[in-house]
Amino acid sequence: MTQLIVDLDDRSYPIHIEAGLFSQQRLLSSFIAGKRVCIVTNDVVAPLYLDAIKTNLIDFDVDEVILPDGESQKTLENFEVIMSHLLQNVHGRDTTLIALGGGVIGDITGFAAACYQRGVNFIQIPTTLLSQVDSSVGGKTAVNHPLGKNMIGAFYQPKAVIVDINTLKTLPSREFAAGMAEVIKYGILGDAAFFQWIDDNKALIAAHDDTILAEMILKCCQCKADIVAADETEAGLRALLNLGHTFGHAIEAEQGYGQWLHGEAVAAGMVQAAQLANEMDLLSDNDVARIKALIEYFDLPVSGPDTMSLDDYLRHMARDKKNIAGKLRFIVPTAIGKSEIRDDVTAQHLAKIL
Incomplete structure (x- = not known):
């Protein structure tokens, strides 16, 4: 497995890159602090990879938010969907959000993590080439507004980025x-x-x-x-x-x-x-x-x-x-x-x- 570090002092975090990382159960769980996990994904990625990720989290209390696919879904309305889910399911400050998907899912999940109870842990699991090489790294999180792209957001770093290049085999x-x-x-x-x-x-x-x-x-x-x-x-x-x-x-x-x-x-x-x-x-x-x-x-x-x-x-x-x-x-x-x-x-x- 290839690993590199984003060096931000006490907020530094690793990027893991390899084919087949989804089968390594301990890797993902090592970045989760508490017992509660919410996976945010979309209706295209969920049928492909949600079960594989949940299998790696059998020791945790896991639920999920499944959003529609597409850039048009990176909205304040879907940000509120995530927030409502976390509140309704009584997620606390020790919750970890997992962004499972491409750049849209990574951006909106990161923004939700930055805002929920003023900041909770999150992990990036990018499944598209664009998100693997760019948007999952660096902590830019946001949603779009009809008047401008990524105009509402925050700089908020993940705990880790896990890149399984096998996901590219299902990428259009x-x-x-x-x-x-x-x-x-x-x-x-x-x-x-x-x-x-x-x-x-x-x-x-x-x-x-x-x-x-x-x-x-x-x-x-x-x-x-x-x-x-x-x-x-x-x-x-x-x-x-x-x-x-x-x-x-x-x-x-x-x-x-x-x-x-x-x-x-x-x-x-x-x-x-x-x-x-x-x-x-x-x-x-x-x-x-x-x-x-x-x-x-x-x-x-x-x-x-x-x-x-x-x-x-x-x-x-x-x-x-x-x-x-x-x-x-x-x-x-x-x-x-x-x-x-x-x-x-x-x-x-x-x-x-x-």
């Missing part, structure tokens, strides 16, 4: 591709060698080679863990992880949550960020082409919806969490493996690339 191909957008992001924003490694191994990745997938997930988690340890609350460096997200979140909000998968919107957003950098004479034509080609290889979109206007983008970008004093800020690549935050992007720059 569209969801796997969406996860690859976040994988590619790490290479673009800060690791040229990893970008090249993805390109060199793209056929094996697409074929779901277990050894390659484990290495890829480990690399992404290590990159995320290092950045989170240096900047937990996104005061500076961590903002680079939002490469492609300023455009991507605008696409998701405008189209309606769930119409575009998060990774699909981020993929288009990364190409748009690269084109923006190129328009500002910060990124070469060759690097734009390499970024676009690798994203296209995994059947991901490389442009936003034809129906979106510049005004549509700007309306959503005005609410972006990176903005300071009302000024738009963008993460742009200045080379493959290097990126920076810019606040000198003009409407003319955006008009040309959109």
Whole structure:
């Protein structure tokens, strides 16, 4: 089993990565403090993995909340469903919440854990590629609002992240591709060698080679863990992880949550960020082409919806969490493996690339 640590002093926690972790009974139970457990999952993941997790928890009092699947379900209403369940079933401060699912389940469960009785333990068990390489690590928890994605939330770290790569065997191909957008992001924003490694191994990745997938997930988690340890609350460096997200979140909000998968919107957003950098004479034509080609290889979109206007983008970008004093800020690549935050992007720059 591969293990790495997210180093946050007394709130540090491990990430375990291996095929078949769901069969290791003692691993999961070692991170549970009391006797009460609530598993939060969705109606797609529950039939596949809920019983396997509950089998590992025979020494605990376990109940579950099963939400509908999809980004459109990451709402205050479903946050209240979790809260009502915990209260009705008399869960105390020694309760542990387990997020069993993808990024939506991880985000909403983490937010519930942060808020219930001012904070209870929770464990991340991510079952999608996107959540395994990105959203389960780092403690960003939130729900969506019709006016903006992830605008209501908290920074709240889990006790552990348990990644069983066997869950990728049941993942639809569209969801796997969406996860690859976040994988590619790490290479673009800060690791040229990893970008090249993805390109060199793209056929094996697409074929779901277990050894390659484990290495890829480990690399992404290590990159995320290092950045989170240096900047937990996104005061500076961590903002680079939002490469492609300023455009991507605008696409998701405008189209309606769930119409575009998060990774699909981020993929288009990364190409748009690269084109923006190129328009500002910060990124070469060759690097734009390499970024676009690798994203296209995994059947991901490389442009936003034809129906979106510049005004549509700007309306959503005005609410972006990176903005300071009302000024738009963008993460742009200045080379493959290097990126920076810019606040000198003009409407003319955006008009040309959109």
